[in-house]
Amino acid sequence: MKYAGANRLVLRTHSVAFLADAMLGRIARKLRIFGFDTIYIAHAHDDEILKIGIEQDRVILTADKELFKRIVKVGARGVLVSGRASELEDLAYILTNNGITSVGMNGISSRCSVCNGPMEEKTSDQLKNHERNNDDVDYVVVPDRVIACYNQFFQCTTCGKIYWEGGHLKRIRALIRNLDDKLVGRDCTTTNTASY
Ligand SMILES: [Zn+2]
Known part of the structure; x- marks a missing residue:
């Protein structure tokens, strides 16, 4: 859910x-x-x-x-x-x-903790499309079970790291x-x- x-x-x-x-x-x-x-x-x-x-x-x-x-x-x-x-x-x-x-x-945070890059919001659908398009070499794969459980994600526009609600x-x-x-x-x- x-x-x-x-x-x-x-x-x-x-x-x-x-x-x-x-x-x-x-x-x-x-x-x-x-x-x-x-x-x-x-x-x-x-x-x-x-x-x-x-x-x-x-x-x-x-x-x-x-x-x-x-x-x-x-x-x-x-x-x-x-x-x-x-x-x-x-x-x-x-x-x-x-x-x-x-x-x-x-x-x-509006900032990536790893590189200080600005973050932007992504939906789970955007992440799935992103995986298919594979247009970002630094893209970090989010496990399917996470995409299935959450709708809201945030991605660093500089290094590609993805954040979501969780532990x-x-x-x-x-x-x-x-x-x-x-x-x-x-x-x-x-x-x-x-x-x-
Ligand atoms: Zn970053």
């Missing part, structure tokens, strides 16, 4: 965009899952990270105190991410510093619930370039 029409998901977008530096790959992936446009740069000089952050108006996330000092000095947007008890605390700190008071439960999303919802609990009641008046 398909879940047509019931609990329909929407693509979740946010206005803040991030740039995560080398040590924050896991954080970057989570922010994408929450719907934030987040690029991850593993190998780059600090000058380049600053340049990209400023040019693309991204909040630079770093665990490097020296880089954060430079972010503050040049007036860029940034958050120093380190020294907290858990990844959940780090995420809550980042979001609070950017005025985000809720991630929201009723949507699916993975249940775990994400639990994470968002915990995070939103932490965000509620926090003081959101801190600036993006708070000193440390």
Whole structure:
């Protein structure tokens, strides 16, 4: 039985965009899952990270105190991410510093967690046609039993990965619930370039 029409998901977008530096790959992936446009740069000089952050108006996330000092000095947007008890605390700190008071439960990320590509909605019929046409080499095959059970899918327009309601999303919802609990009641008046 398909879940047509019931609990329909929407693509979740946010206005803040991030740039995560080398040590924050896991954080970057989570922010994408929450719907934030987040690029991850593993190998780059600090000058380049600053340049990209400023040019693309991204909040630079770093665990490097020296880089954060430079972010503050040049007036860029940034958050120093380190020294907290858990990844959940780090995420809550980042979001609070950017005025985000809720991630929201009723949507699916507008960004692919693997590559940050934008997602677009697909129906099960479109996936079947897609398989027949075989016009995308990066297409990831969705098992027939999944296509039989769900009507709504989301595909990354960059790498082709396909997402649907299921166990993975249940775990994400639990994470968002915990995070939103932490965000509620926090003081959101801190600036993006708070000193440390
Ligand atoms: Zn992707």
